[in-house]
Amino acid sequence: MAYLDAASTEPLHPAARDALLAAIDAGWADPARLYGTARRAQMLLERARGEVAELIGARPDEVSFTSSGTQAVHLGVLGTLAGRRRAGTRLVTGAVEHSSVLHAGEVHEHAGGEMEIVGVSRTGRVDAGAFAESVARPGTALACLQTANHEVGTLQPVEEAARACREAGVPLLVDAAQSAGRLPIPEGWSVLTASAHKWGGPAGVGVLAVRKGVRWRSPLPEDERERRRVPGFENVPAIVAAAAALRARSEEAQAEGRRLSALVDRIRAEVPRLVPDVEVVGDPVLRLPHLVTFSCLYVEGEALLTELDKAGFAVSSGSSCTASTLRPSHVLEAMGVLTHGNVRVSLPRGASEDDIDRFLAVLPDIVRRIRSSLGVH
Amino acid sequence: MWRRRTGGARRSPEAAQAELAEPVQPVEPPALTIDALGRKCPIPIIMLAERINQVATGGVVAVLADDPAAFTDVPAWCRLKSHEHVASYELPQGGWSIHVRRNY
Numbered sequence: 442m443a444y445l446d447a448a449s450t451e452p453l454h455p456a457a458r459d460a461l462l463a464a465i466d467a468g469w470a471d472p473a474r475l476y477g478t479a480r481r482a483q484m485l486l487e488r489a490r491g492e493v494a495e496l497i498g499a500r501p502d503e504v505s506f507t508s509s510g511t512q513a514v515h516l517g518v519l520g521t522l523a524g525r526r527r528a529g530t531r532l533v534t535g536a537v538e539h540s541s542v543l544h545a546g547e548v549h550e551h552a553g554g555e556m557e558i559v560g561v562s563r564t565g566r567v568d569a570g571a572f573a574e575s576v577a578r579p580g581t582a583l584a585c586l587q588t589a590n591h592e593v594g595t596l597q598p599v600e601e602a603a604r605a606c607r608e609a610g611v612p613l614l615v616d617a618a619q620s621a622g623r624l625p626i627p628e629g630w631s632v633l634t635a636s637a638h639k640w641g642g643p644a645g646v647g648v649l650a651v652r653k654g655v656r657w658r659s660p661l662p663e664d665e666r667e668r669r670r671v672p673g674f675e676n677v678p679a680i681v682a683a684a685a686a687l688r689a690r691s692e693e694a695q696a697e698g699r700r701l702s703a704l705v706d707r708i709r710a711e712v713p714r715l716v717p718d719v720e721v722v723g724d725p726v727l728r729l730p731h732l733v734t735f736s737c738l739y740v741e742g743e744a745l746l747t748e749l750d751k752a753g754f755a756v757s758s759g760s761s762c763t764a765s766t767l768r769p770s771h772v773l774e775a776m777g778v779l780t781h782g783n784v785r786v787s788l789p790r791g792a793s794e795d796d797i798d799r800f801l802a803v804l805p806d807i808v809r810r811i812r813s814s815l816g817v818h
Numbered sequence: 819m820w821r822r823r824t825g826g827a828r829r830s831p832e833a834a835q836a837e838l839a840e841p842v843q844p845v846e847p848p849a850l851t852i853d854a855l856g857r858k859c860p861i862p863i864i865m866l867a868e869r870i871n872q873v874a875t876g877g878v879v880a881v882l883a884d885d886p887a888a889f890t891d892v893p894a895w896c897r898l899k900s901h902e903h904v905a906s907y908e909l910p911q912g913g914w915s916i917h918v919r920r921n922y
Contacts, residue, residue: 718898720894720898738860738863738895739860739863739864739867741858741859741860760859760887768886768887769886769887769890773890774890777890777893777894777897778890778894779894779898780859780887780891780894781860781863781887781891815860815861815864817864817867
């Protein structure tokens with residue numbers, strides 16, 4: 442089985458596995474207590490915090506660990522909106538943000554707030570001018586922008602957005618879930634969120650960093666863990682493993698990113714050559730190194746995924762028939778590109794050229810067979 | 819293309835329709851109507867591709883569809899196939915009449 446769905450979750454990095462096994466023995470106690478085993482857990486936790494802080498360009502006291510990337514986004518969005526209530530109730534986001542951002546925004550709307558969604562180009566890149574204009578309107582409490590899109594890989598204009606936010610005095614939440622460990626963290630964020638299992642850490646660890654000076658108030662009941670930012674007992678062994686994975690990935694990122702990016706270029710060039718009526722979507726240049734998405738006309742996404750699975754390939758799709766809802770992906774909709782017959786290929790660390798050769802070898806016949814079963818020749 | 823909009827992210831295509839498409843009656847009556855109501859994508863697109871050549875070049879085909887994917891996919895098909903998406907009109911019973919001009 443060739444696993445080509447790293448954007449859903451990256452397999453555990455060997456460095457994380459070693460760190461996890463060691464920390465299960467050494468870091469199980471309550472880091473808030475004062476006896477030896479507890480102090481040991483606390484030391485491990487604080488060392489991991491220091492390491493993650495350094496790798497994302499933050500101070501250790503700005504970094505909290507959450508139970509997931511989604512929780513980091515929920516707390517980041519709602520906590521900053523709560524802290525900025527006096528400044529206003531407007532939230533500005535891009536149209537192709539992760540659903541955790543948009544769902545947090547809906548909670549804000551239900552509480553009487555306002556959400557303005559800035560549209561994207563055909564390639565899925567947020568219009569930086571429109572974003573800047575929207576952020577500058579009076580009453581803006583928070584702006585949110587992802588570093589890169591999770592479905593099509595397009596990089597977002599974070600630096601331009603950060604400049605506009607700075608000029609307007611509005612905090613910017615940057616969702617780095619898809620790029621952390623793969624690309625340098627862009628500068629200019631006020632709140633940063635990320636997810637460890639996307640960079641090869643274990644599931645159940647998210648990162649929420651809030652810059653010193655940014656007003657933030659927990660939207661949840663009070664709890665003293667994680668500097669009063671995140672409720673509940675920390676999963677110290679998983680956090681230690683997450684830090685080890687981020688360290689290892691960041692060291693490998695340049696060389697591995699270049700290698701994976703060349704494989705992605707190959708898929709982008711070859712798929713439209715080998716398969717008729719295919720649209721490769723997302724920006725061809727300003728993109729994540731490891732992710733490519735294309736849509737095949739006249740093909741059901743679900744049939745395509747099933748056939749690729751039978752042929753030994755694990756990939757994902759934004760087509761409606763493959764999602765839990767009946768609606769197609771909001772990302773593809775906002776871009777105005779085909780939503781059916783959609784395939785996302787995202788390469789994990791170590792994906793081989795051989796996997797891609799085989800993928801390109803089986804895909805044309807699979808598409809042809811599905812089309813012919815629907816009467817398209 | 820970009821859109822700025824205020825309101826929930828997961829807007830219904832109905833809401834998008836109100837904003838993006840002409841809410842009024844079609845200017846040009848379709849030469850052919852394809853009923854794809856109740857059919858899931860990609861079937862409406864396949865029906866359109868099969869039958870668009872039944873109208874003369876420059877003629878308009880109306881695709882009746884209620885799968886939300888069709889609202890995005892019919893215009894995207896037009897772009898890929900160099901036909902023209904004229905407009906999408908909301909149907910009283912739900913769904914849309916999506917008008918496409920045969921360009922060649």
